[in-house]
Each structure stands twice: as C-alpha cells, then as structure tokens.
Amino acid sequence: MQRPPRMPRRILVAEDQADIRDLLVMNLQQAGYAVHAVPDGGAALAAEAQQPSDLLVLDLMMPGLDGLEVCKGLRARERDTPILMLTAKSTELDRVLGLELGADDYLTKPFSMAELLARVKALLRRADVRETAAGASASERPLQHGALQIWPAKRSVAVRGAAVELTALEFDLLLHFAQHPGRVFSRAQLLDAVWGYSHDGYEHTVTTHINRLRNKLEKDPMRPEFVLTVRGAGYKFSELT
DSSP: OOOOOOOOOEEEEEOSOHHHHHHHHHHHHHTTOEEEEESSHHHHHHHHHHSOOSEEEEESSOSSSOHHHHHHHHHHTTOOOOEEEEESOOOHHHHHHHHHTTOOEEEESSOOHHHHHHHHHHHHHHHHHHHHHHTSOTTOOOEEETTEEEETTTTEEEETTEEEOOOHHHHHHHHHHHTSTTOEEOHHHHIIIIISOOOTTOHHHHHHHHHHHHHHHOSSTTSOSSEEEETTTEEEEOOOO
C-alpha cells in the first residue's frame, strides 16, 4: 500500500518590514514549505493559537509585541515549536535574552537566504529527532554521570535528585556531550553535530549555551564538574561514573 505524501511543513513568518517578509515567504515557499506571514507579534500569537506551525521565524523588533514577547508567550503555553529569531542587533545581551526565553537559534541581519534555509532545515531535522525519541520506551534507564541523570527518550534531566529544566537545544547539547564522555569537541564541531550547520562567526553561540548549561547544572559554574573546558581545543564531558 502506497503511503500518502507528507504534507509540507508549515512555517510562520512574523516580520514587520514588508520587503523582508515578502522575500522570506518567496524563498521558503520555493524550498517547499507552506508559509503564513504576519506583520507583528500579536498576529503571530493569534495565528499560532488558531493553527500551530512546525517552525516560526520571528523578527526581534516588531511593533506591539516583539519577538521576545512572542517567544515567551509560546513557551508559556508549553509549546516547543522551533523558533528562529531574526535580529538587527548583534549584542550578546540580545542573543542571550532570546535564548533565555526559548528561541532555538538566531540570525543577525543582514543574512543570506541560503543561510536561513540551512538553519530552518537543521531546526526541523532536530525537531524530528526529538519527536522520534519521545515515542521511545519511557522505561529506559537513564545515562548516569556522577550526580547527573539524563533520560534521552523523556528528554529530562536531574542533578543531585532535583529536576532541571533545559531548553530543547540545551538538552541536545548536553546529551551529545554525555554520549561521548572524555571526547574533546571544538565549537565548530559542536555547531555541526548539534545545531546541524557549520558557519564561521557563530561559534560564540556554543559558548553561550555551555555557560547556560553550567549555570543550571553545576554547584559552582566557575569550577564545572560535567562540561569541562579544554584550553585551546574546545570542550569535553567528564568521565564521571
């Protein structure tokens, strides 16, 4: 029996600049996605409430509700839809704020459409992996590393018996480390393995996420016991048992 073709992935674009919005819609549609576009954050939340998307592309600075508020609103609804944030700002604070509120990735304007499409593809691929893992047996044994426990299928983490809330990307990064204890990864290698792309100039994204992991997992983030820095080489996960 022939399986029915898969429906195209639905992407919501929220961008107040009409020329950029139209360009995003055109390129995403040409890549085979079903695209719905809105000019502001309020319309984005309303559209998601009516028909959830597979991925959102949100501009940071929009009239009314900005991208950060939309991201915060969606995560408050316990929606883990991948979010790609677009920003004209390039400060570390803006990036960290977006990641803190649950954005999965970001691009700083101006950006190439080829880069945006690569990010979209990587985010959707990671979402597929998470969905497959979620359907695995809930009776799995956790990965145990000292006081840290990781349940891959349930995507949950506990440290010293206390549950730890991680974003989807933080969990993916931690799991990648935990599955390769003692192996040293450069930031470029982590970008390729976890984020799904390798691009010069975005290695600081890895550093930001590792710092966030340490703040959530470690007793003393300045003296980590799980994710360790290897000077001049990158990072590795400890070989605790």
